[in-house]
Amino acid sequence: MSQPVVTSSALLLDRISAVRSRFVAVATASGVSRLAITLVLLLSAGMVVDWLVELPKALRGLLLLGYVALTARLLWTGVLKPLLHQPDDDTVALMVERGMPDFRSRLIVSLQLSRAAALQPGQSPALVQELLQQTETMVRPRQLGDVVSAERLANVAAFAVLLLVSGGMVLWHFSAASVPLLKRVVLLDVPVPRQTQVTLVQPNLVIVRGEDALILARVTGRQPDSGNLLITYEQASDAVQRDLRKTPGDANASHAEYGYLEANVHQSFKYTVRINDGRARGSVTVVPRPTVEAVACRVVYPDYTGEAPEMRDLRNAQLGSVLAGSRLVLDINATKPIAEAQLRLHLLDGNTTSVPVKTIAGQRLRVEFNATLVEPMVASFSIFLKDTDGKTSRDETRYAMQVHADAPPVLTIVSPVDEDQVTRHARPTIGYTAEDLYGISELTLHYRIENLVGEPREVAGQMKLDPRKVQFDWDFEAQLADLKRAILSVASINPVENPRTTIAYWLEAKDNNIVTGPGVGRSNERHFEIVSVEEKLAALRRDAEKAIEGVDKSRLTQEELRRLLELYLKQKTEQKP
Helix, strand or coil, rough: CCCCCCCHHHHHHHHHHHHHHEEEEEHHHHHHHHHHHHHHHHHHHHHHHHHHCCCCCCHHHHHHHHHHHHHHHHHHHHHHHHHEEEEEEEEHHHHHHHHHHHHCCCCHHHHCCCCCCCCCCCCHHHHHHHHHHHHHHHHHCCCHHHCCCCCCHHHHHHHHHHHHHHHHHHHHHHHHHHHHHHHHHHHCCCCCCCCCEEEECCCCCEEEEECCEEEEEEEECCCCCCCEEEEEEECCCCCHHHHHHEECCCCCCCCCCEEEEHHHHHHHHEEEEEEEEEEEEEEEEEEECCEEEEEEEEEECCCCHHCCEEEECCCCCEEEEEECCEEEEEEEEEEEEEEEEEEEEEECCCCCCEEEEEEECCCCCEEEEEECCCCCCCCCEEEEEEECCCCCCCCCCEEEEEECCCCCEEEEEEECCCCCCEHHHHHHHEEEEEEECCCCCEEEEEEEEECCCCCCCCEEEEEEEEECCCCCEEEEECCCCHHHHHHHHHHHHHHCCCCCEEEEEEEEEEEEECCCCCCCCEECCCEEEEHHHHHHHHHHHHHHHHHCHHHHHHCCCHHHHHHHHHHHHHHHHHCCC
């Protein structure tokens, strides 16, 4: 059996579509009217409140967010939702039947049964077609759109138009006050329109604890002789009133200044300036000065010393003595975040030099500088701090220090005795000591030939020795072979049997100081007297005789006599060709 078919009514569909269009138009127009009314009333109320109490920017921002949120909701529910979610044919038909009960469900039933596949097999299409004809007959003479009432829309729209027109007229007539207030609604930084305009010179003042707070306001417009200042401290609930006096100034100036000095402030406070109808709010924040909480010092010695870095304790503000050329590394902990810091070197002559300090992270700082010899020497250093609020430290601790130079080598000739007599063929042994904390790099024996007969100048020379780089005391012996040849050379120039020539000699050394040196040390100066072999033998003989004669008195040992005899025999041997 085939599916029964009924042709839908174009008339009914057109009338239903017209009702739907009217319904959507009335709903959206009502939504727009309600949105306009709400915005005008809220903006007006907000502007009036702002004019009365001068709302802070944060609160005005919250109000603006509320305006936006309410506008979005009203726009969705009153305008966009009716447009996007329009009622279907059945809903519109039910709406019509509720407004016109005499249809008795004929309209919705006619729409439903005339749809494709609405009838089941066995049902009569002729009956349905008869129902459609009756329904069309009832619909033709009627205005179905009357079921959508526009009376409420007319009232709401009229009220909206009235508010918009009156609001526009007020905005235009009082534009000097309303335009700035409207700008403040959208968070523009404009003052509240008043007869007296008050602007704070420093609305958010930051001072150090114990300093004076100067509250200064610039006033334009009406300028009375005085105003009020209401101060509310952090630890007090009640406001304290102060008189704000007009400061003397140019009578022709466009503004006047009103000021008050709050002395010796130890806690933060907020305040309100009231001059005529003008208002201004500000705050004074009290902060401590930045100070050094702890300092760790590491002394890095010059490389040539071979010394390991050394940590110094600065709790007693004494760094102590530092070797010139050393590098000082200071790790500093401050009591608050630091924006800028300097290490200041204070010299004995009163001059001060600065070394920049590196900020590692907030309250942690580091500075490295070299301790070098200057004139006068560094006497102390201090650490200057400037925090993120722009506040500086005061009366900084001075850490005493003394920079000492690396001492030059100390040389001493210990043997032979000064003015010892030697022959031309002698090979005397020089005994000496050399001391330096960090080693010697160069050692030289110097000599000078004096009392040359027939020679107006002095002959001088030198010979380098192996310094044997060791840490502390050391000594060694050296043979004066070059000195001997020099003497023979002088004798060959002016041969004299007994020239009585004197040789002066001394030692010079350089240390390993490559930073501020090298340091040069010089030993004491000693002399050799060159005598003939006969004179030397005679002197040794006399010494031996005196030693023998004074055996009982001086209790000389046999070893001492043997030494003198050996020296005598040695000189005898050297005399032989």
